[in-house]
Amino acid sequence: MRELRGEGDPALEYRWALPSTLLGDGRGGRVRRSxxxxxxxxxxxxxxxxxxxxxxxxxxxxxxxxxxxxxxxxxxxxxxxxxxxxxxxxxxxxxxxxxxxxxxxxxxxxxxxxxxxxxxxxxxxxxxxxxxxxxxxxxxxxxxxxxxxxxxxxxxxxxxxxxxxxxxxxxxxxxxxxxxxxxxxxTAAEDAKRLERERIAREMHDVLAHRISMLSLHAGALEFRPDAPAAEVARAAGAIRSNAHLALQDLREVIGVLRHTPPGAGDPVPDRPQPTLADLPTLVEECRQAGMDVRLDLSAGDGAPAALGRNVYRIVQEALTNARKHADGAPVSVTVAGERGEGVSAEVRNPVWTRHAPRMPGAGAGLIGLTERAGLAGGRLEHGVRDGEFRVSAWLPWPRETDGDDS
Structure with missing residues (x-):
């Protein structure tokens, strides 16, 4: 708290109760009294x-x-x-x-x-x-x-x-x-607003980056192969339409949550069913249909909490999006394992790939968001090149006792 230098001290100008009140400025200025x-x-x-x-x-x-x-x-x-x-x-x-x-x-x-x-x-x-x-x-x-x-x-x-x-x-x-x-x-209110903005940005990125990258992938295929058979063109156009529709749905979902979430509600679950560990095979199959070579090894136990499953799904989804953006065509291995009381580990690996085609833009915000998401869930996330592979490894806790809403 700053000391007075012949001017009104903000700690003592009754601003805590009467914001319009101003003490003298120490130079005989006009005083406004409440x-x-x-x-x-x-x-x-x-x-x-x-x-x-x-x-x-x-x-x-x-x-x-x-x-x-x-x-x-x-x-x-x-x-x-x-x-x-x-x-x-x-x-x-x-x-x-x-x-x-x-x-x-x-x-x-x-x-x-x-x-x-x-x-x-x-x-x-x-x-x-x-x-x-x-x-x-x-x-x-x-x-x-x-x-x-x-x-x-x-x-x-x-x-x-x-x-x-x-x-x-x-x-x-x-x-x-x-x-x-x-x-x-x-200060606490400002921190809460900042954390909420970060949560919104993270959720928007995690939800839309996958869909937009799929759109870019299929649109790029149409651009570089204008002479493709009509069936492939139709299939790519259908994928673009489907992913655009899903992207709009995800965007409406996030905006709806922001409009209806009261302050202090934490990380709410939207009304529309959210992805869980059981949806990972669907995600992998969708990537395969887009031309990716993905292998999934899912051995996590049943009954994982909804929040845990959603976080693992988002981590795998973002890692696959990064692999598609920066190493398109490289084989990708996804391993998810865990049990109640031991936690869930998820690892996505792909060889470091040298491409000649232009890469889609990326600023690393996705990996930063994944690290924040894992930290907020009480876990950890590491990423980097090791043994010639780019690896995204995460561990999230799975308590032995879970709340009824999450189980």
Missing amino acids: TLDWVSDIMLFLLASGLTFISMEELRNTPEPLMAIEQIVGALACAGVWLRRRWPVGFALVTILLSSYLELVGGASLVALFTVAVHRPFKVSGPIALLALVTLAPYVLLRPQEDLGPLWGAAFGVTVVVAVYGWGIVIRARRQLVWSLRQRAE
Whole structure:
């Protein structure tokens, strides 16, 4: 939290409750007060005025010239309470110094000390409070009270100053705490929004990248083989139409989830049936129909949670999409195995392939998204070239006990 440099401290400008309230800028700028500010200013003005009227009883035997000075300065000090927000430190210094001898400035000086304690850090308010204590000495010696001796008068003054200053410090600490909690809440909300944006981007990529790559593959085949038999052309066109239709369905699904998901709902499952481990053979067959050489070894136990199956499916789907984009024509091996309580491992391997045809664009966002997806599920994912093969290896936990919604 930044310290004050003659300007309003955001921790103390009532922004935690009243965003429109602005304290003085330390240069005499215009002060905008909220309703709560007006109420507190009126109450403090009445308090200072009341203490001034009460103190007049102590001036019964005061000479008339000094009485006139007391009344004029006391009235000006009470009126100056309305300037405490604009010049809190200056107002406090003036009133405290005047209160070292004048009686009727005492109420305004206490209000000024309270204001500085609330609106300024300790390195500013502490010396001012110390000054208030020091000025008690000349007041007690030069203006002794009839019913109190110097010692008791000094003790009473110290008690009042410490109580007022302590009250202001407590209020300041409370406002700082509230401001800090609000800042933390705002930061948490921003983090939640960022995580939600990342989740949306990851889901959009995982859902659409596979379909779009299939469209690009079949469209490329039509472009490079315009003389293909009519049956192959029809089959490629049908695949393009089918994948375009599925891509639109997936897009509507994701958008529908975003529209109807309440805040804090986590990673919701859309209404349309989501892919599971049982859908991996269908995915592999679809890739084979697109011309890929894919071998699947699926030995995961039955009853995997829906979320686990969906994550494994998305990981295999993205790995196949990458293999199709960057190593089209290379044989791909998919191995998925696991049991309840041991977790599920998925590995997709393909030889490092050298192609002469242009590659489809890719920025590595898919692998980054897969790593994030595995991490959020409590697992891990590794990828890279090893033994002449590009491998994507993932492990996801499969608890022994699962919730009913996931089993």
